[in-house]
Structures are given as structure tokens and as C-alpha cells.
Amino acid sequence: MKSQSSDYAIDLHDVRKIYRGKIHALRDIQMQVHPGEIFGLLGPNGAGKSTLVKIMMTVVRPNRAHGTILGKSIGHKRTLARVGYLPEHHRLPSYLTGQQVLEFYAALAHVPGGVRKKRSRELLKTMGMDDWGNKKVSSYSKGMMQRIGLAQALMNDPDLIVLDEPTDGVDPVGRRDIRDVLLELREMGKTIFLNSHLLSELEMVCDRVAILVQGEVATQGTLDDLTRESQRYEIIIAGTAPSWIETKSGLRAETLDDDRCKVIIMGADPQPIQTVLDQLRQENRIILSVQPVRETLEDLFMRAITDPATGEISSPGASPNSNRKSKGVRA
Numbered sequence: 001m002k003s004q005s006s007d008y009a010i011d012l013h014d015v016r017k018i019y020r021g022k023i024h025a026l027r028d029i030q031m032q033v034h035p036g037e038i039f040g041l042l043g044p045n046g047a048g049k050s051t052l053v054k055i056m057m058t059v060v061r062p063n064r065a066h067g068t069i070l071g072k073s074i075g076h077k078r079t080l081a082r083v084g085y086l087p088e089h090h091r092l093p094s095y096l097t098g099q100q101v102l103e104f105y106a107a108l109a110h111v112p113g114g115v116r117k118k119r120s121r122e123l124l125k126t127m128g129m130d131d132w133g134n135k136k137v138s139s140y141s142k143g144m145m146q147r148i149g150l151a152q153a154l155m156n157d158p159d160l161i162v163l164d165e166p167t168d169g170v171d172p173v174g175r176r177d178i179r180d181v182l183l184e185l186r187e188m189g190k191t192i193f194l195n196s197h198l199l200s201e202l203e204m205v206c207d208r209v210a211i212l213v214q215g216e217v218a219t220q221g222t223l224d225d226l227t228r229e230s231q232r233y234e235i236i237i238a239g240t241a242p243s244w245i246e247t248k249s250g251l252r253a254e255t256l257d258d259d260r261c262k263v264i265i266m267g268a269d270p271q272p273i274q275t276v277l278d279q280l281r282q283e284n285r286i287i288l289s290v291q292p293v294r295e296t297l298e299d300l301f302m303r304a305i306t307d308p309a310t311g312e313i314s315s316p317g318a319s320p321n322s323n324r325k326s327k328g329v330r331a
Ligand SMILES: Nc1ncnc2c1ncn2[C@@H]1O[C@H](COP(=O)(O)OP(=O)(O)OP(=O)(O)O)[C@@H](O)[C@H]1O
Pocket: 019, 020, 023, 024, 025, 043, 044, 045, 046, 047, 048, 049, 050, 051, 052, 088, 317, 318, 319
């Protein structure tokens, strides 16, 4: 791994991982994360998300990896002291209480002895676990374990926080709590990199996302950038579609049922819809609704994992030998 420097919090080039000589888990990944942003990595099961995280955390050895984390080459051990990590499927010592677990992690993170208790109590409170601090981990639910896991990832007051499925098994209230914590951390200037399957949740917090499909980055960027082409306005009107709609470029109409139709105006610019609305009003059309519409993260995700030629959805896992072609949504 050659030495490099970068202004990105995470700047990955040509990261490749082949397990057991045949499973192509990652194929030449290029990925950039800006300082102070929440970056979401999504992809189907087996796409390679955890492998990428483990390579960054030096848990898995890559076949090839160039790039930097917090300005230092991947694998620079001292830099990892500035990183908080919540692994996938983590296990906590079940015979300890939540407070004891956090004090243990505080010792590992070289938090001075005098403040370990206090810092652990604060983090229990942040994660809504203050009433459970003195109970044994063996009595915790999956979501509680996850909250403690997230608390330990914050123990060293990291600049970069890497979370592999942080809301796995957490109930809706807990998920909202975690979301709030992530937003607070961003306010504090921290960079957050997270893997998740919960698309609507990522949509709520992420500044930028990347979609990984069979070990390749299918697309990455801000949601705005990635959905720009699909941005449009939809006007629902009573009755059938006016004949002039189809004659104008950027306009089309769809019949919804016997009584209503939808007029679609492509683009994010609200100006063209004013003329359309004026024309519809002149014809005394009843306007039922006007709505700006754009693809959701789920639409984007489904498009990224669907082969445009066959309409097939990418199956879980990295195929040992296939040379996957890009799905045509690269940003
Ligand atoms: N230790 C390993 N040995 C062999 N193959 C592995 C190993 N770890 C992962 N793989 C394979 O590498 C590919 C990527 O796995 P990875 O766990 O990185 O995916 P993921 O995107 O995190 O999936 P999930 O959403 O299910 O967590 C899969 O095909 C998986 O079977």
C-alpha cells in the first residue's frame, strides 16, 4: 500500500478483495467521503459492504488497496485511534454490565482511568441506556446490544465513525434516537460512514451515498445529483388529457382512471409548469394536485441492482467468476 495524502476523510482507489482465490468480493473500488458528512453505503446482501469496512479497519487484508483514511494510508495503525468502529454482528461479554463493557472499551481506547466511569455513563445516557447500565449484557435485547455497540464506537471521541448496520435489530424509536445521535455528531464536525439496508433511513440522514452491487460501485453522489434526471412535476387534473400536452416537448400525460389524468413536466425548474397551469385554467380544467416528484433512494437502489437488458435483479453474494457489467447509473 503506497503512501498518499488527501483532503477527503476517506479516499479509496483500486480496492480489491478476492476471498479464497475465487470470490470477487470487491472489484477496484473508488470511493470518496468528504470530511464532516454522513456517507451511506448500501447494496444487496453479499455486495461487499462489510468487506470494504473491514479493509478500512484493517480486519481483512485486501488483495490491493490504495488510498487514505483521515489523510493517512489505509492500514496506518495510529490513525485508527481517531476512528470509532461498530462491526457487523458484534458480540459483547455477556457476564458484564453495560457500564462495565463501556469501561472496558474505555480502557482499550486509552481513556484516562479517572474519567472512564463518567464517560461511560454519559454514553449510556446518549444512547438511552442509562436505566440499563447496571444490568448484565446477557439480559439485553438485540437493539440494546446495538446501542451499547454504538456507544463503544464513540468512546475515543473519534473524528471518523464507521458503522456497519448500526440500526440492525433496533426498534423505530431506537432508530430515531440513533439518527438524532448521528445528526448531532455531524453537527460536531465528525465524519460518519455507515452501511445500512434501511433505505428510507439513509435517505433521511445521508449527505451522499454509494450503491455497491456485486463488489462494484454502481453509483455514488448526493441524492440530488443522483436523482436529478428523474426530477419532474406532476399535475393531476379531472377529466381526460388535453390533446396539446403530447405536442409539447418535456410534457406527457397518463390516464389514471375514467375521471382523472396526470400531466408530467420533466425537470426541476418550476417555471414551465406555470404556463401549463395557466393553459389548464384557461380551459377551466379542475386541478386536483400539483406535486414535485423525484426518485427515492429505493427507486435508485432498485435501478442499480436491476440489469437493464434482462430486467433481472442482482442475486445475493458475489459470483465467483462473473464479470459484472455496470448497470449504467454511475454518477
Ligand atoms: N471470510 C470470508 N470468506 C469467504 N468469503 C467471504 C468472507 N466474507 C465475506 N465473503 C463473501 O464476500 C462477499 C461480500 O460479503 P460481505 O459480507 O462483504 O457483504 P455485505 O455487503 O456486507 O453483505 P450483507 O448485507 O449481507 O451484510 C459475499 O459473497 C460473501 O459471501
